[in-house]
Amino acid sequence: GNSVTQMEGPVTLSEEAFLTINCTYTATGYPSLFWYVQYPGEGLQLLLKATKADDKGSNKGFEATYRKETTSFHLEKGSVQVSDSAVYFCALSDRAGGSYIPTFGRGTSLIVHP
Amino acid sequence: NAGVTQTPKFRVLKTGQSMTLLCAQDMNHEYMYWYRQDPGMGLRLIHYSVGEGTTAKGEVPDGYNVSRLKKQNFLLGLESAAPSQTSVYFCASTAPGPEETQYFGPGTRLLVL
Numbered sequence: 001g002n003s004v005t006q007m008e009g010p011v012t013l014s015e016e017a018f019l020t021i022n023c024t025y026t027a028t029g030y031p032s033l034f035w036y037v038q039y040p041g042e043g044l045q046l047l048l049k050a051t052k053a054d055d056k057g058s059n060k061g062f063e064a065t066y067r068k069e070t071t072s073f074h075l076e077k078g079s080v081q082v083s084d085s086a087v088y089f090c091a092l093s094d095r096a097g098g099s100y101i102p103t104f105g106r107g108t109s110l111i112v113h114p
Numbered sequence: 115n116a117g118v119t120q121t122p123k124f125r126v127l128k129t130g131q132s133m134t135l136l137c138a139q140d141m142n143h144e145y146m147y148w149y150r151q152d153p154g155m156g157l158r159l160i161h162y163s164v165g166e167g168t169t170a171k172g173e174v175p176d177g178y179n180v181s182r183l184k185k186q187n188f189l190l191g192l193e194s195a196a197p198s199q200t201s202v203y204f205c206a207s208t209a210p211g212p213e214e215t216q217y218f219g220p221g222t223r224l225l226v227l
Contacts, residue, residue: 032214034214036218042220043118043219043220044157044204044206044218046216089157091216093214093216095214100145100162101159101162102214105156106154106155107157
């Protein structure tokens with residue numbers, strides 16, 4: 001079956017530090033990969049996505065590259081802000097493989113201090 | 115365009131009481147999902163629906179029932195609430211075809227005493 005593994009948190013950084021949150025996956029087909037962000041008290045919202053190998057998704061200064069050879073989709077940002085404090089979820093969707101159910105990682109909490 | 119909305123936002127129940135959580139979406143999406151989110155457990159799928167009149171079990175369906183009588187609505191029912199069902203519940207929807215992004219509601223916080 002499909003699975004997503006992401007690094008456990010919390011990740012604690014100072015403002016303007018570099019961020020990496022690791023995500024690896026296993027899938028039987030050729031999934032699309034996603035990063036969702038959840039701000040306190042809110043639902044998840046899409047941050048970025050990539051639909052095929054070597055695609056790079058980017059949004060709000062965040063980026064992630066779909067690496068088929070290492071089955072990874074690590075999230076990076078060059079300079080984090082206090083407003084980036086949230087929980088980040090890596091996910092995959094294998095609609096082409098016939099699955100209607102996306103697979104989520106457990107989430108990584110990011111805390112950014114001024 | 116409101117996206118995905120959930121009613122109520124917060125509810126307190128006593129053990130054994132019943133309630134229905136309502137999810138509505140105005141994006142004409144075929145697929146809808148109910149998740150629960152608990153500390154350290156991530157999101158767990160309760161039930162889902164791939165179209166009006168259809169429902170299927172997810173990872174943790176016990177103690178819950180669902181109905182999808184209208185395409186835009188997906189109802190989650192608790193017939194006899196238990197403290198273990200204290201959680202935050204999220205509804206999500208997505209379109210069929212290559213667009214696989216999930217759109218989430220703001221959540222319903224449920225406390226069962």
